[in-house]
Amino acid sequence: MAAGTFAEKGADLELVGITKTFPGFTAIQSLDLFIPAGSFFALLGPSGCGKTTTLRLVAGLEEPTAGRIVIGGQDVTATKSFQRPVNTVFQSYALFPHMTVLENVAFGLRRRSIASPLEKAHEALRLVELDHLAARRPGQLSGGQQQRVALARAVVNRPALLLLDEPLGALDLKLRRQMQLELKDIQSEVGLTFLHVTHDQEEAMTMADTIAVMNKGEIEQMGAPEELYELPRTAFVANFLGQSNLFTGEVSGSTPDALTVAIAGQRLIIPTARAPRRKGTVTVGVRPEKLLLLTSAPAPSSGSNALGPGRVIDVSFSGVSTQYTVAIPGAGDVVVFAQNMVFGPVVHVGAEVWVSWNVEHGFGLEDSVEEAAAGVQDAAAAQSADADTRTGVTSSVRA
Template structure:
């Protein structure tokens, strides 16, 4: 199959109800072939329901779903040419790694199942683990086996449902890097569900942020972080303080803004002169107890987290959450500090469409 839509996923006016509850009101979304698109959002936002509808584990109440140009809305999972990697790995505990990977191949009647299974294990660097049982592997290795098992079926679309949530922080970083490297090398379409913003930023070509069953913003990691469309996006993609500011003038694609008496030049996203909302990333706020001549605040609470300090600061702008990873001395509660901003961590929110 070589048609141009191979691997494309398309939602056309898709709705999903559970009795009187509307989980997805009206979803329109296109995932292009070869992209890794992450569905991101808080619990209950509809991201998992959306993934399950692609897999055929849930049936839309309205609209249609296309995969590779084919209407699959009413097709069962085994007729959709998709594979899924589950949060719980879902490996057969009594089977070896090799047997797990070749299980789906043998079920499809392929005579060279073992050869293909070994190739799948080569993809994830686990050929030498072929005779082991899943219980003899680490959590990261088990997840890589689950990825290999899904990939050997050569699906149009690989679905990953919170694939790293059972791993510790270090393993999450390692395995997400491996998943992304394999996806880019093989150029397959992947739909990835997570509630972890850092994970989404690290692996995605595009991020679709969902809220209450709707798409809040859809864009590249850079676009979502640098140009949040709403206060929700600004606070959800990276921790941000939402501040009031004044735009005094617009010059081409830049805006001159004022936060109190301080002035900054920021990239403009279709804003006009006047009042605006600003996202100030927690690590963009600079505290200085030696210079308190401009905007000031008072340390309300402080915490040491090894590679950085976290502060809550009372100021005329409101309570500010600050991450300081530049200094090596903790500021005590009650300390008066000067407040400044690094423009790299400031972003105007929204703007006219």
């Protein structure tokens, strides 16, 4: 793909003390956010967390109760939506069915009396690799093709900021994954600032440079996808962005490099650098795919942790991996993802096993025990509400 005249850097976006109150509830509470120019930024969170309200505020479709919206250094808080350097791609695409693909893309240019609207529309269609379908109408296109037309129509206006409101939600799983990669490529080509709103963790992690996880109108954690996944700071992030096994226990010892936490009569070690809370009762975690499933007790090692023995109570095959649920006395149910290297499960329901993991793969939460328990419940409720597009079982905090 050649970006041509679309290779213009987008503008940065800054939200300063944004609050949005509706009758009876507050959707966003004192939100501060800075998105650098030219980045692909994702707002990730469950339904009702405030992410779509944030996008509508940026687009000018809602007015903030308090705070300022600054795009490219200019305060646009009181500016009408059509006067902002912003375009939005919606899940519904909102294409005109009676117009051709080319006419749909050129529509906004013609309304603003931009020179050479058809030439610019053809260029935008070439960007999304659909110029050969310029004469067709939207009803003659697939869902993925319509999504690309909607993107071309938004990009052709050269907005400083492109807003994506669940743009892939209407596509089937295989096409959605394909479009995730294509959208990322297009963003790199055009050089605009993308603000993507989604509840789909995989979508956010695949495309975004930076993710802000929202919950109850506030940002719980923000950072690169790898950072959020490998080192979540709260139970909500740990269980909304993937799955986690979380345990609570008392800190029984510490050195400058590591903490020792007593859990289920055994000692678990986590690096001090990965442990925000270092005294008293703490919550520690490990991702299911980091665990090894063992059929005999592992030899003690300073570089690894182990829990067991436990009993396998469920085995679930999912193609690439098999999910094992292991009930360990005093630790609760522990979930293990094991890559399928051989035909059939490694162990069966009823088998006695141990779980082990590298010390460096553990993490601690900054939550108190009560906050961690509430965060797990929030994440579980969010995943249940979005069960039509998300799968998986969220673990609970175990004492």
